[in-house]
Each structure stands twice: as C-alpha cells, then as structure tokens.
Amino acid sequence: MGSAKSTQLEILRLLREKEGSFVSGAALAETVGISRPGVWKHVNRLKQKGYEVQSRSGLGYMLVAIPDSLAPGEILPDLATEWLGHSYHYLSTVGSTNDYALLLAAEGAPHGTLVVAEQQTKGRGRLDRQWISAPNRGIYLSLLLKTPLPIRVAAQSAYIGALALVKTLRETFELAASIKWPNDVLIHGRKVAGILTETQSDQDFSRFSVVGIGINVNHSIQEMDGPFRYPATSIAMETGFAVRRQKVLLDFLARFEREYERFLENGLGPLLPEIEGYSEMMGKTIRVVCGNREITGVAHSISNEGALLLLHADGSRESVWAGDIVRIEGGI
C-alpha cells in the first residue's frame, strides 16, 4: 500500500476513469488495497476538496463534478509532456512561485520541475513590482529549466513562455492574443499575463533559469480594475464565460515544451517570424523607458539575440535589451 496521498490519488483516478457512472466500493477497496471504510474516508476527503461524489448503497461511488483546481490529481493524468511538469509542486498558497522554484533549484530539483500555486501573497513582477494573484482565479506557475545556455540565450526563455501562451490563447480559446515586448501577453491591448525570468549562472553559462508566469483566467471585471500600470483583463472577461484553468495549464505546458525544444535545437532565429507576427508593435512608433532614459523609434524587429531593434528618425538603429514600452502609436 502506498501513502495516504497516493491512495487518494489512485481512488480519484479510478473514479475519473468512470466519471458519471458508479464504481463499487468493493472494487475500489480491492484495487487500491485498503478496506471499504478506508475508501469511504478517502472519498469524504475528496468531497472536502470540492469533488462532487454521489454514494449509493449497493452501487458504490460516482464522480459527478471535479473542482477547478490545479491539484496534481487534476493535472498529472492529462499531462501530455515528455519532461515538463513531471516533478509537480502544488501549493494552495505561497509567497512567490519563483522564490519557491529558486529554493527547489538550490536543492537540486530536476529539469522541468513545475511549481503551481492557487494564490501568491508576494507575487513579483520585474524590478520588484507586485503581481496581484487573486486566489483560485488565475494560474501562478514557475518552470525550472536546467539546460546550460549562454547567459543571453537563457534570458530568451521568456519569449518561449510568451509564444506558448499566445498560441494557447489563440488556438485553444480563439482569442486575439498578442505579445508586448518584452514579457507581456495582451488581449485587445489589455494585459492578461506577465512573465518573469530569473537566471543563475556560472561565469558565461546559465546553471538554471526559472520562468515565472502569471495568467489572469477567471477574474471578473471588478477584480481586473486594480491599481495596474496598464489596463488588465482575464481570459473569462474576453471569452464571456469561465474557463477551466486545468485546460489552460495543460495546453500551455504541452506547447511550452514543444517550443522550448525548437528553441534548443535551432535558437531563437526560426521562432522570430512567429514572435514578431504576434507582436502588435512591429512597424509602429513606440516609446520605451529603459531605466531613466526614454527612447522613441519605430519597432523594426527582434534580433537573433533577443534585443528589440528600433529605427530612429535619422535612420540609425538601436538595440534595446530591457525596458517598458509606455506608448505604441495608435495604442496605449
């Protein structure tokens, strides 16, 4: 017999396999190797976690509805990745999933480790800005990537996160998602997700990177009316109905793994036409704040190294490595 946790996961797996029909208590007890009262106790705990299970004497248990939870029992059975997320750390609340992943990395956690939380109390953006992380509404995740890469290349993983998420929103949810350089995902000009990549390196090569992503999924209009620098939105606000966070997460992880492998094989170059195609600012005049400097120019392209190339009025070019776009011609 395994631990109480793995027994419960196994019972859940068996109930999910037959969702909508009864499974006898005796069959569950025999398969997982515990007593029938033991099964009853585990089913009650599942109910406390939000699973709707009907029990009928003589028939057994039937799973009627699953909660919109990101718990391993809801994600791992449907995870379609080779390596990403197989080491899955699920937290109902945490300060920051990035901080947690950085600690796991220091303890030697494997490549592809995933940290997912239902709520963050100290979610971080860049430059110590805050990421507002309402409980059970959004997805707050961090991916640990351990492929050693030249430092500048490792930083490009943020583009892979943005590309994978934009494709998920476009192809699975039919939303007109776009990338706002360097790390935001927008729908109709409003921010639906942000990405924070943190890399630790030895000399010129990365030891690991943590790619942290916060996605607004089922937030209401009121919740997205917060003290944000730019207008914010959620997937539900754009589709007009609540979506299953599990679907967003599973789809995103499968796409991230695919795009990351393309990136490792051939670098950022072959992904740039897609990334640029999804960036609404290309060809437009934009204003970028970099530290205490403001640069205005026409967004020309993204270089193979990941810099934004701006064209100035006098014909000169400038590469911008980091900053915040504060204005796009005809937009924000």
Ligand code: BT5
């Ligand atoms: C980002 O920073 O957009 C990166 C956000 C990364 C968050 C994830 S959640 C999982 C992981 N663990 C963490 O601790 N962090 C990562 P930046 O470009 O600096 O934007 C931050 C700004 O976005 C804030 O100053 C707010 O104005 C705005 N903001 C905060 N929360 C927001 C939200 N939920 N939706 C839209 N905008 C938000």
